[in-house]
Amino acid sequence: MSSNPPEGGSPADLGSSPLPPPGPDDHVRGSGPVVIEYADFECPYCAKAHVRLADLELSRVFRHFPVASKHPRARALAHAAEAAALQGAFWEFHDSLFEDQGRLDDPHLWERCRHLGLDLERFERDRRSDAVADRVMRDFRSGIRAGVATTPTLFVEGQAFPGVPDETLLSALRVA
Numbered sequence: 001m002s003s004n005p006p007e008g009g010s011p012a013d014l015g016s017s018p019l020p021p022p023g024p025d026d027h028v029r030g031s032g033p034v035v036i037e038y039a040d041f042e043c044p045y046c047a048k049a050h051v052r053l054a055d056l057e058l059s060r061v062f063r064h065f066p067v068a069s070k071h072p073r074a075r076a077l078a079h080a081a082e083a084a085a086l087q088g089a090f091w092e093f094h095d096s097l098f099e100d101q102g103r104l105d106d107p108h109l110w111e112r113c114r115h116l117g118l119d120l121e122r123f124e125r126d127r128r129s130d131a132v133a134d135r136v137m138r139d140f141r142s143g144i145r146a147g148v149a150t151t152p153t154l155f156v157e158g159q160a161f162p163g164v165p166d167e168t169l170l171s172a173l174r175v176a
Contacts, residue, residue, distance in 0.1 A: 017145035019155050022061045025135075027090050032057040033176040036155040038143040039064075041078060041097045042071030042104060048164045049152040050098040056173050062094060064139040065151050073104050076127075078136040080109050083127035089116045 019036060022028055035058050039046040053060065064081075066074030077097060084093035096112050097104065103111075113120050126132055143153070147160060154161045154169070161169055 019146040019158055020142050022059075027062040027085065027094070028059060029091050030058050030060050032059055033156065033173055034059045034061065035173065036061040036063065038139070038148045038151060038153045038155075040067050040071055040074045040151040041081065041094075042074045042101065043067065043151045044101065045164050046152045047098045047101055049154070050095075052165050052170060056170070058173060062090075063143060064136045065143045065148055065153070066136065066140065067151055075136065077104060077109075078139075079127040079132050080123075082132040082135050083123045083129075084113070084116070084118060086126050086132075087118045087122065089118060092116050 022034065022036065035053070037049070037053070037060060039049065039062065064078040066078045068075050081090060081093050081097065084090055093112060093116065096115075100108075110120060113123050146155070148162075150162045152162075152164065154165060156169070156173070165173075
């Protein structure tokens with residue numbers, strides 16, 4: 001197999017696709033520098049990143065990247081978060097998942113719904129819907145195309161930062 005680029009192409013053509021900019025259906029909160037985060041609700045490193053980012057003045061964009069091979073509930077949790085989003089409670093549900101990763105089975109999800117005042121029947125119907133599955137898959141595919149290989153992966157000004165954000169990145173975000 002040749003390592004030359006296709007005719008008329010350049011070596012840069014062989015890289016990842018550009019990261020999709022935040023859109024109207026992305027989950028965004030806060031203001032400040034834009035950080036696009038690909039994460040998995042069952043990933044302990046994502047929970048650690050959540051804690052490190054929580055108090056920063058950021059415009060935080062969350063995208064699903066469930067790594068089902070390592071985290072068997074990741075896809076179901078992403079679907080649950082999207083079902084909560086359909087009732088206006090994405091970020092509350094998001095925070096509750098990362099803040100208590102020891103309780104991610106269905107009875108605990110139902111308790112979260114009750115605590116947040118969500119309609120449980122609608123939640124169950126929505127989290128099993130094709131529309132929710134498609135929404136999660138869209139995020140996952142955009143991550144794959146942008147070169148995400150691990151969770152968490154943060155993008156700041158188009159540059160990928162895989163893994164838990166270190167003090168250098170956090171300091172740069174505080175200054176920005």
